[in-house]
Amino acid sequence: MTSIKFKNKRLFYLDQTQLPLKEVWKECRNLKDGFKAIKLLEVRGAPLIGVFAAYCIAINLKQLSGKKEIFLSQLAESLRQLGSARPTAVNLFWALRRIKQAANKAKAKDVSFIRQVVLREACSIHKEDVLLCRRMADQGVGLIKKGDRILTHCNTGSLATSGEGTALAVIFAAAKKYRNHLLVYADETRPLLQGARLTAWELFKKKIPSKVICDNTASSLMAARGIDKVFLGADRIAANGDAANKIGTYGVAIAAKYHKIPFYVVAPFSTFDLSLRSGKEIPIEQRNPDEVRKIMNKIEVAPGEAKVYNPAFDVTPNELITAIVSDRGIIRPPYKKNIKKVIGTHPI
Amino acid sequence: MTSIKFKNKRLFYLDQTQLPLKEVWKECRNLKDGFKAIKLLEVRGAPLIGVFAAYCIAINLKQLSGKKEIFLSQLAESLRQLGSARPTAVNLFWALRRIKQAANKAKAKDVSFIRQVVLREACSIHKEDVLLCRRMADQGVGLIKKGDRILTHCNTGSLATSGEGTALAVIFAAAKKYRNHLLVYADETRPLLQGARLTAWELFKKKIPSKVICDNTASSLMAARGIDKVFLGADRIAANGDAANKIGTYGVAIAAKYHKIPFYVVAPFSTFDLSLRSGKEIPIEQRNPDEVRKIMNKIEVAPGEAKVYNPAFDVTPNELITAIVSDRGIIRPPYKKNIKKVIGTHPI
Numbered sequence: 001m002t003s004i005k006f007k008n009k010r011l012f013y014l015d016q017t018q019l020p021l022k023e024v025w026k027e028c029r030n031l032k033d034g035f036k037a038i039k040l041l042e043v044r045g046a047p048l049i050g051v052f053a054a055y056c057i058a059i060n061l062k063q064l065s066g067k068k069e070i071f072l073s074q075l076a077e078s079l080r081q082l083g084s085a086r087p088t089a090v091n092l093f094w095a096l097r098r099i100k101q102a103a104n105k106a107k108a109k110d111v112s113f114i115r116q117v118v119l120r121e122a123c124s125i126h127k128e129d130v131l132l133c134r135r136m137a138d139q140g141v142g143l144i145k146k147g148d149r150i151l152t153h154c155n156t157g158s159l160a161t162s163g164e165g166t167a168l169a170v171i172f173a174a175a176k177k178y179r180n181h182l183l184v185y186a187d188e189t190r191p192l193l194q195g196a197r198l199t200a201w202e203l204f205k206k207k208i209p210s211k212v213i214c215d216n217t218a219s220s221l222m223a224a225r226g227i228d229k230v231f232l233g234a235d236r237i238a239a240n241g242d243a244a245n246k247i248g249t250y251g252v253a254i255a256a257k258y259h260k261i262p263f264y265v266v267a268p269f270s271t272f273d274l275s276l277r278s279g280k281e282i283p284i285e286q287r288n289p290d291e292v293r294k295i296m297n298k299i300e301v302a303p304g305e306a307k308v309y310n311p312a313f314d315v316t317p318n319e320l321i322t323a324i325v326s327d328r329g330i331i332r333p334p335y336k337k338n339i340k341k342v343i344g345t346h347p348i
Numbered sequence: 349m350t351s352i353k354f355k356n357k358r359l360f361y362l363d364q365t366q367l368p369l370k371e372v373w374k375e376c377r378n379l380k381d382g383f384k385a386i387k388l389l390e391v392r393g394a395p396l397i398g399v400f401a402a403y404c405i406a407i408n409l410k411q412l413s414g415k416k417e418i419f420l421s422q423l424a425e426s427l428r429q430l431g432s433a434r435p436t437a438v439n440l441f442w443a444l445r446r447i448k449q450a451a452n453k454a455k456a457k458d459v460s461f462i463r464q465v466v467l468r469e470a471c472s473i474h475k476e477d478v479l480l481c482r483r484m485a486d487q488g489v490g491l492i493k494k495g496d497r498i499l500t501h502c503n504t505g506s507l508a509t510s511g512e513g514t515a516l517a518v519i520f521a522a523a524k525k526y527r528n529h530l531l532v533y534a535d536e537t538r539p540l541l542q543g544a545r546l547t548a549w550e551l552f553k554k555k556i557p558s559k560v561i562c563d564n565t566a567s568s569l570m571a572a573r574g575i576d577k578v579f580l581g582a583d584r585i586a587a588n589g590d591a592a593n594k595i596g597t598y599g600v601a602i603a604a605k606y607h608k609i610p611f612y613v614v615a616p617f618s619t620f621d622l623s624l625r626s627g628k629e630i631p632i633e634q635r636n637p638d639e640v641r642k643i644m645n646k647i648e649v650a651p652g653e654a655k656v657y658n659p660a661f662d663v664t665p666n667e668l669i670t671a672i673v674s675d676r677g678i679i680r681p682p683y684k685k686n687i688k689k690v691i692g693t694h695p696i
Contacts, residue, residue, distance in 0.1 A: 187564075190564060193649045196641070211654075215538065216535075216537070220662035223663075247565055251567035254602055257606075295644070299647055301544045301545055302560045303368045303549050308559060309559045315571075
């Protein structure tokens with residue numbers, strides 16, 4: 001399964017807002033399309049946003065000036081604009097920075113060469129992302145035992161990356177290893193229901209035993225000893241291991257701690273932001289109140305005048321995280337030291 | 349505001365499944381109507397169910413046989429049937445038991461007299477419920493300070509009782525006392541969204557400052573020091589203080605404990621079930637998976653084939669409860685001793 005396609009220099013993506021009812025592929029023709037797709041969560045998932053944004057910059061180059069000076073300034077402006085689509089997931093900025101660096105290195109050459117360089121860099125980011133997913137799966141699969149009942153939150157699979165996923169890739173690998181002798185509970189993940197719409201759909205397609213629960217149900221399942229482990233993703237991890245992820249992750253982490261259930265975050269090196277000392281520095285996106293008031297933009301559930309607090313992410317402090325599974329290895333506390341050792345100091 | 353009306357021996361109720369979009373009053377004409385209304389949550393809220401069920405038995409009496417022996421056996425069967433509508437909230441059984449005891453006392457008299465006795469008992473239960481709400485408000489209001497930011501879950505107001513409410517009655521009293529200098533966060537309360545649909549609506553009608561949040565957002569608000577206190581209701585409280593309440597309550601309690609935020613349960617004496625030693629003995633209702641899969645029975649959000657775990661309630665262990673506010677006083681730990689002292693041993 002894949003959620004973006006780059007073919008004959010054209011960029012297509014599965015509109016995730018319409019899943020699971022409809023599988024609609026759309027074309028991203030320019031920067032504006034790409035910005036909208038990311039902003040509206042038609043394309044979502046921290047790693048996928050990075051790959052998609054890189055391609056988006058690449059396909060948009062043909063719309064820029066042929067004169068190099070103007071071309072370079074328009075490219076810089078495109079990178080800035082696309083980077084403003086969403087503030088929390090760091091993979092977006094990481095991918096755009098790679099594009100910028102590649103273009104910078106080639107800036108002495110002509111415009112058509114720079115175009116090729118940018119396109120090549122986007123393709124590299126894409127290929128690497130697929131590989132990173134495989135590596136995370138390899139690193140994490142040993143943490144799961146046959147028969148484990150695993151809780152996950154939001155979506156971290158083929159719809160969140162351009163490969164098999166982050167946390168879901170680990171779960172998929174375990175399901176394969178144990179011939180589906182495990183059970184996955186998917187938090188529905190309000191307000192946009194990525195768990196019910198996307199994770200349940202991916203698990204169902206792969207015939208992996210699963211159940212959907214409301215987000216508020218996880219803790220009572222834990223109390224009933226119905227959950228053995230938690231696996232979920234991240235949108236940005238600070239140098240001390242604090243991890244921003246989809247709203248609700250923090251509550252799951254507190255409940256897991258209370259019930260002494262291992263809590264694993266799975267993310268590639270590109271999700272780490274070592275320029276931030278702690279999670280307090282991670283900017284949290286506030287989204288439209290109507291996401292809460294009107295479900296799927298259709299059914300009004302709260303009075304139209306009701307005020308709403310709708311942050312898209314929360315931050316889980318490192319002391320609640322049992323381990324972080326990265327493509328480069330499993331990182332355990334003390335995080336500050338071990339993240340530095342395993343992830344190094346990649347630039348953001 | 350009121351959510352049931354008994355007028356000229358006819359029973360009317362506000363269909364809560366249609367709120368806040370439509371205010372539709374329906375008539376309950378017989379036992380079948382009443383059973384359906386409770387089962388489908390058209391009438392909900394532990395204390396309200398008790399009052400409504402008592403009236404429902406009373407209005408249904410005219411459909412029973414005029415021959416006393418048959419009448420009494422049909423009455424017993426009606427009580428049994430209505431008691432099977434929902435298993436968790438104990439107020440239903442408590443009210444039906446009061447009706448049964450009243451009828452029993454009068455069983456030497458003729459059918460028309462027994463009818464009057466039952467009707468009078470239903471009216472008493474109703475009047476008492478209004479009074480209990482006022483008393484809970486009086487008992488609890490001192491726990492709230494001017495400016496407090498209060499989190500609540502599900503609905504515990506005029507739509508959950510026949511008076512002002514349980515937890516919401518306390519909040520209403522504080523809002524009046526402090527001229528609305530407080531802020532209420534209403535958990536939307538999936539799957540049936542009683543917080544977004546009903547609590548936000550009640551707070552809005554009373555012009556009390558409030559915001560709706562997704563259930564999974566409360567813990568990050570707590571981390572940001574945005575919540576001072578939690579007030580919510582209960583459907584059944586065991587002798588040791590363990591409290592069953594709407595699913596999600598337990599998660600809120602764990603998060604409150606983690607952040608050292610006071611967690612108050614507000615319930616009348618009729619919600620206590622001293623026949624149960626602990627919350628482990630409270631039966632938990634499992635509801636239709638479609639409540640989770642299809643929002644408001646309209647929008648499919650999970651794949652139709654997805655399995656779902658949908659308990660309507662969870663149990664919060666007594667160690668997570670700061671105090672229980674009852675109509676008879678504020679009960680603090682040790683609960684076993686203090687509940688016995690304050691609530692006594694009322695029959696269930």
